[in-house]
Amino acid sequence: MALVMLSTDSRTRARQLAEETAAPFPVLSDADDETAVAYHHFENGIAVPATVLVDAAGQVRWQYVGQKPADRPSPEMLLAACARLGHGVERR
Secondary structure: OEOOEEEOOOHHHHHHHHHHHOOOOOEEEOOOOHHHHHOOOEEOOEEOOEEEEEOOOOOEEEEEEOOOOOOOOOHHHHHHHHHHOOOOOEOO
């Protein structure tokens, strides 16, 4: 399983975000909200914060849906979910 961040910002802003945070994983853009809508993480015209583990077949295996932008699972919670699914996280 590989970790990526999906932002609803433009590609340019997603690239800036990756640089500003020195993210050790790819930061991708979903500026048209297509992915947020497909995974039902879109309410009242706004993408909701969500952390999703998706398998190679595109099936959601685990998810955490936040109530506000800063509401995210802890790293420990995310790593535990990966471990329960029998996966480690590949760091790039």
